Amino acid sequence: MASSEISLEAVSSVSQISADEWDACANPRASRRLLNGHDKEASSSFANDSRSCSAISYNPFVSHAFFAALEKSDSACPRTGWGPRHLIARTGESIAGIVPCYLKSHSRGEYVFDRGWADAFERAGGNYYPKLQASVPFTPATGPRLLVRDDVDKEGIQGALAAGLVALCEATEASSVHVTFAPEDEWRFLAERGFLQRTDQQFHWHNEGYGNFEDFLGSLNSRHRKAIRRERRDALANGVIVHWLTGSDITEEAWDAFFDFYMETGSRKWGRPYLSRSFFSLIGETMAKDVLLVMARRNGRWIAGAINFIGSDALFGRNWGAIEHHPFLHFEVCYYQAIDFAIQRGLQRVEAGAQGEHKIARGYLPQTTFSAHYIVDPALRRAVADYLRRERQYVAEAVRELTEAGPFRKGADKPS
Template sequence: MDGADVVEITALTSIDEIDAQDWDRCADPEGAPGRPPENPFLTHRFLKALEDSRSVGRGSGWAPRHLVARLGGRVIGVMPLYAKGHSQGEYVFDHAWAHAYERAGGEYYPKLQAAVPFTPATGRRFLAAPGENRAAVVSALVQGAVQITASNGLSSLHITFCEEDEWAMGAEVGLLQRTGEQFHWRNRGYADFEGFLADLSSRKRKQIRRERREATDSGLTIRALTGDALEPEHWDAFWRFYQDTGSRKWGTPYLTRDFFNRLQESLRDETLLVLAERDGRPVAGALNFIGAESLFGRYWGCTEHHPCLHFELCYYQAIDWAIAHGLETVEAGAQGEHKLARGYLPVKTHSLHWIADAGFRRAVAEYLEAEREAVGDEIAWLSERSPFRKSDLTQDIEEHD
């Protein structure tokens, strides 16, 4: 990219304002026919499903403001961006920041959020088209987002669950760095689930085998469905499960019923729905999304409670499916130290932040420095309590250091 060229940044109020091919060239630059997208949540069709189903938009607190970077008229980069009227559905919690800012007399909301709504999955947030100077695209998108934040009198900009290299690049242009933790499973070339169990300590192998037996002891049948095997009645069942979980966790479920119809229409090949059935009737389910290298666990729910069924549908079935399809990782969503005993190890997650008020920015920076150290200490402590045999754990850490 010639330094004399001017990059034009525009903000969209709907994903429909950009051609799907232009967006997806940036979101999945290595995409190929028949290959799942690198990250299904960043595709035009996923973001469109959220908007068209009114899961985001008017009345949701998530107003689309997607950024598009153009050079000479061609799209060179995009960013999924939203004006937020609250801090719900983000999974990188800044409620304490909002309360402190408002106690000091400021207005924290609205703010800008570069994220995929309701989705705590790591992925690129500065999406550059293939062949472009990625560092220059990142710089242009950051400058554009900061300028929109400042010129509209917004309190802050937040870029959550970004990739680690973006985290580093963001710090170079003055953004504040934050870390968190999740639990991910890694495939070390296992031939089957028993191969994975062989890497665990004897006690943990026995525990997992017992849990898998208990999950189906009451006569349940488990089916993993994707693509054309998914039918509308499966989404009717899962909607019941999702409503039950959502009402208990969030008060009001984030996604509308129509969102699941749109998954059926345009995303069923990137969707894996694991159902537990009694006499052909679904009684529990776990929803996953399929990427080129990862399986992303998202939602779970049930109308019947059975011992260990949550572990079976959400964790063990996901591992089974990832091994069978050669995927490298399973990301099982936010939080949950209970995942450690099931073979999911702690990893860092990353976010970037820009605070308009200089004094508040300094206070947040001090907090984040202490928080990063605490997160690092906790991950080290948890890693020492891994279910893997020590020699295998050391090798895994070295391979992914």
């Protein structure tokens, strides 16, 4: 496909793109089956049907519904420093590719930290902000960033989108473009087009075909197996009962309770939580089948909870909060219940969010994450490139060492 056949534009709201056109790029196989099949409900229904998982790759975070909830709720908007600049590639009148992109006035809510770069550049007299951020706001989960329909020349459209990001950077007078939590193939693709490569690590749990939670425990060494059993017992010792809520089971009353947890814990950790109350209602209206709320109740009231999103092959842990604090309840609600759910649903992995080496003892092992960065200023680019070369070496060594320190029995099946 010749580049002259592709036109590019940026729009200031996801609402300017139809859900069908967006999702045909974001989750093309899921969208195609949805349109050609008999089930006309949201594509999330397929994420909850284990028989469909082998045929469909579905990532809830790149769906139109997720971005629409973020923007409509004013969680990601110019006032909060997230000005939408979604890049569109068209072939004729049809949208062939999209990059979810935001013009940022700060570096919060990204989980790939560049504040040191900003400080250094500003001390040297430069303006680091605005910058362009190609990502899902407030969501440290790997997923496609160069979204392309599956019936077009993928490499040609991705190449046009990569060039379009550079052109958009120039047009907005941004200092840089940051494509974060990208798949490794997109990371390499962007590196071939002048983007700098960065790595980091998260901690994921992998399903080795376990039939139940006890099967998983059997793959651990004795010390960690006993510790997890003790933690699970102690977490529920004070009359705490855990519930799984998904689909129509998630009521506004449950969202009210979860938002209280989110605000209480988020305010202590971050100062100002990112997501507004209306975001959760919108998610409940449009993506309820993609959501798992793990909620803890004691003495007839909700006391803690964690929100997870369900993909076709992964459970994505996101936010947690509590208004009562009990030993190990955080581990039970966020990690062990997620493993239990993934085993029952036949999901391949649990992605437990950013940071946290304490997850290793609970069976979550290091996983490399990838981001790509285009920096306009030559001096800053050279300095960052030198830093990233050393950082990649450090991350690779840390992943190796932490994997070797994992809790699995020698010779037991474990994530590769």
